[in-house]
Amino acid sequence: SSDSNLIRATLFPGDGIGPEIAQSVKQVFSSAGVPIEWEEHYVGTEIDPRTQSFLTWESLESVRRNKVGLKGPMATPIGKGHRSLNLTLRKELNLYANVRPCYSLPGYKTRYDNVDLITIRENTEGEYSGLEHQVVRGVVESLKIITRQASMRVAEYAFHYAKTHGRQRVSAIHKANIMQKTDGLFLKCCREVAGKYPEIVYEEVVIDNCCMMLVKSPSLFDVLVMPNLYGDIISDLCAGLIGGLGLTPSCNIGEGGIALAEAVHGSAPDIAGKNLANPTALLLSAVSMLRHLELNDKADQIQDAILKTIAEGKYRTGDLGGKSTTTEFTNAICDHL
Amino acid sequence: SSDSNLIRATLFPGDGIGPEIAQSVKQVFSSAGVPIEWEEHYVGTEIDPRTQSFLTWESLESVRRNKVGLKGPMATPIGKGHRSLNLTLRKELNLYANVRPCYSLPGYKTRYDNVDLITIRENTEGEYSGLEHQVVRGVVESLKIITRQASMRVAEYAFHYAKTHGRQRVSAIHKANIMQKTDGLFLKCCREVAGKYPEIVYEEVVIDNCCMMLVKSPSLFDVLVMPNLYGDIISDLCAGLIGGLGLTPSCNIGEGGIALAEAVHGSAPDIAGKNLANPTALLLSAVSMLRHLELNDKADQIQDAILKTIAEGKYRTGDLGGKSTTTEFTNAICDHL
Ligand SMILES: CC(C)[C@H](C(=O)O)[C@@H](O)C(=O)O
Numbered sequence: 149s150s151d152s153n154l155i156r157a158t159l160f161p162g163d164g165i166g167p168e169i170a171q172s173v174k175q176v177f178s179s180a181g182v183p184i185e186w187e188e189h190y191v192g193t194e195i196d197p198r199t200q201s202f203l204t205w206e207s208l209e210s211v212r213r214n215k216v217g218l219k220g221p222m223a224t225p226i227g228k229g230h231r232s233l234n235l236t237l238r239k240e241l242n243l244y245a246n247v248r249p250c251y252s253l254p255g256y257k258t259r260y261d262n263v264d265l266i267t268i269r270e271n272t273e274g275e276y277s278g279l280e281h282q283v284v285r286g287v288v289e290s291l292k293i294i295t296r297q298a299s300m301r302v303a304e305y306a307f308h309y310a311k312t313h314g315r316q317r318v319s320a321i322h323k324a325n326i327m328q329k330t331d332g333l334f335l336k337c338c339r340e341v342a343g344k345y346p347e348i349v350y351e352e353v354v355i356d357n358c359c360m361m362l363v364k365s366p367s368l369f370d371v372l373v374m375p376n377l378y379g380d381i382i383s384d385l386c387a388g389l390i391g392g393l394g395l396t397p398s399c400n401i402g403e404g405g406i407a408l409a410e411a412v413h414g415s416a417p418d419i420a421g422k423n424l425a426n427p428t429a430l431l432l433s434a435v436s437m438l439r440h441l442e443l444n445d446k447a448d449q450i451q452d453a454i455l456k457t458i459a460e461g462k463y464r465t466g467d468l469g470g471k472s473t474t475t476e477f478t479n480a481i482c483d484h485l
Numbered sequence: 486s487s488d489s490n491l492i493r494a495t496l497f498p499g500d501g502i503g504p505e506i507a508q509s510v511k512q513v514f515s516s517a518g519v520p521i522e523w524e525e526h527y528v529g530t531e532i533d534p535r536t537q538s539f540l541t542w543e544s545l546e547s548v549r550r551n552k553v554g555l556k557g558p559m560a561t562p563i564g565k566g567h568r569s570l571n572l573t574l575r576k577e578l579n580l581y582a583n584v585r586p587c588y589s590l591p592g593y594k595t596r597y598d599n600v601d602l603i604t605i606r607e608n609t610e611g612e613y614s615g616l617e618h619q620v621v622r623g624v625v626e627s628l629k630i631i632t633r634q635a636s637m638r639v640a641e642y643a644f645h646y647a648k649t650h651g652r653q654r655v656s657a658i659h660k661a662n663i664m665q666k667t668d669g670l671f672l673k674c675c676r677e678v679a680g681k682y683p684e685i686v687y688e689e690v691v692i693d694n695c696c697m698m699l700v701k702s703p704s705l706f707d708v709l710v711m712p713n714l715y716g717d718i719i720s721d722l723c724a725g726l727i728g729g730l731g732l733t734p735s736c737n738i739g740e741g742g743i744a745l746a747e748a749v750h751g752s753a754p755d756i757a758g759k760n761l762a763n764p765t766a767l768l769l770s771a772v773s774m775l776r777h778l779e780l781n782d783k784a785d786q787i788q789d790a791i792l793k794t795i796a797e798g799k800y801r802t803g804d805l806g807g808k809s810t811t812t813e814f815t816n817a818i819c820d821h822l
């Protein structure tokens with residue numbers, strides 16, 4: 149196929165194990181003949197004044213232009229006067245919904261069977277406003293901001309997702325018994341949207357109770373939608389049920405049809421460069437990017453190969469109790485294509 | 486024994502199943518010969534202007550005078566112009582630390598074995614400040630308040646608890662990577678107190694990661710100390726690991742040596758009055774009250790009888806898969822005394 153038939157996508161390999169797992173994605177994609185051309189961008193070594201962070205303006209422009217990208221782990225450099233890389237991406241690209249599917253991997257045993265959950269997290273406001281100050285010495289406050297606009301947007305995304313993915317139920321997670329105004333507004337928006345989807349069961353669950361029910365009976369839930377911090381917490385809890393963040397994909401949806409898929413685990417500096425990292429989370433995130441591009445055949449093919457490789461258990465990386473290198477595991481996936 | 490040898494304790498049976506499970510505690514305590522005289526107080530039917538809630542001033546005075554109490558579930562009546570019953574108790578009695586032990590019950594199988602965790606929750610501030618307002622239409626904010634005074638107080642309680650209960654490790658749970666000022670102050674206080682307890686291992690764990698690790702390997706943790714909302718969430722998650730809030734005790738520690746033990750589950754109106762409720766959480770909370778009073782022999786005796794009854798499995802209430810009534814289960818405990 150000629151270059152003009154290729155879809156351009158931005159790739160942020162990221163730090164630590166990032167480049168190795170990104171290499172795995174590139175290998176699997178080319179094995180599968182995915183018509184994507186990567187535009188690789190690395191985190192800069194100096195603060196870019198236009199982004200106030202180590203992310204370069206060019207890399208953000210690349211995502212804006214391509215409207216689709218894949219991101220490895222990024223460790224925010226320590227020091228003052230700049231913004232976290234992850235938060236900069238969310239803010240600058242207006243990535244308003246973070247979608248984290250979480251399902252049991254066949255053949256990889258945890259305490260839970262048949263987990264199948266979708267966490268949809270509001271990704272731009274709430275407890276992540278960055279508005280904090282010291283009132284007097286020894287008294288500090290943080291502002292949690294909830295807006296109708298962002299709540300409607302993520303609620304609409306969640307119900308649309310549920311409908312188009314054959315899901316039955318949307319649970320709005322909140323603490324409106326305590327934060328009546330902020331979480332109350334979030335719920336009001338969810339209810340309003342729920343009214344437009346009579347075929348989807350809608351319920352509201354208090355976050356503490358939700359966590360208890362998730363560890364007791366995850367199958368009580370289906371799609372969960374919630375403000376930013378609760379999404380951060382619940383999505384990690386759900387990942388824990390099926391084995392951890394090394395196995396769960398994530399995709400950020402932005403205004404104007406942008407999709408930035410990402411592995412949400414850390415950069416694991418201790419094993420970086422040693423060919424030991426598990427690329428599963430980034431591979432599955434790349435699959436979700438393909439679905440966003442409606443390359444569903446390729447997505448199915450690659451996802452099947454990943455799941456088969458893990459299920460067979462012959463080639464597994466150390467985090468899953470195996471002895472394989474990243475390369476061996478990746479080769480095994482390619483053999484299944 | 487004459488009345489003057491009896492310790493007076495306040496009892497709030499509470500609503501719904503409250504009176505039945507409180508009856509169970511009274512029966513077990515008298516069977517075991519616990520030298521306690523209960524002062525029973527019910528939630529009022531009108532708002533008491535001195536408490537701005539349905540709790541009467543007299544009932545608060547009773548706890549202040551006795552310095553020790555036990556509380557069943559209280560359903561806050563719906564409507565405006567009054568405060569939640571639970572929050573009123575915490576505020577008025579300055580119940581600054583909420584201690585929730587959570588351990589696997591021998592013979593009652595869940596997905597987790599050998600869970601043994603203590604959650605210590607700051608109970609007066611944080612996200613529960615009640616300070617919220619609408620900035621403009623469609624934009625609302627809630628204030629999270631963290632103070633040095635409350636953070637030091639709960640950190641000191643947690644380390645003192647760890648030391649006096651033979652615990653090895655205290656983990657401070659936070660999201661200071663996002664809320665650098667509020668959670669940052671909380672951590673600073675924990676670190677300061679940790680410095681005075683070199684024999685206790687101190688670590689800091691981000692809340693999302695903590696939830697993931699708790700569902701994967703709860704034995705990584707021991708005592709956990711945290712701001713209010715995180716405590717609300719984590720303590721319910723931990724309860725879920727061992728079977729739910731029907732099985733976990735809780736005790737609130739207040740200024741001036743007050744201890745108010747409580748069952749934190751709901752009032753279960755659907756089964757109220759039917760002799761079906763499981764009194765375990767309230768019984769174990771009552772045991773923690775006895776330990777607070779240093780009636781350790783009685784506490785051990787009653788706790789053993791409860792655990793044996795559950796372990797044998799002959800008498801279990803419906804929530805644990807059994808068919809026993811509250812009375813049958815309570816009688817079985819008394820038989821083990
Ligand atoms: C690294 C951190 C700022 C981030 C968050 O809190 O959102 C991470 O936990 C995540 O979930 O992507």
Ligand SMILES: CC(C)[C@H](C(=O)O)[C@@H](O)C(=O)O
Nearest residue numbers: 325326356569571572717749
């Ligand atoms: C009922 C509710 C206000 C309360 C809380 O949020 O603290 C409850 O969940 C608890 O943990 O005691």
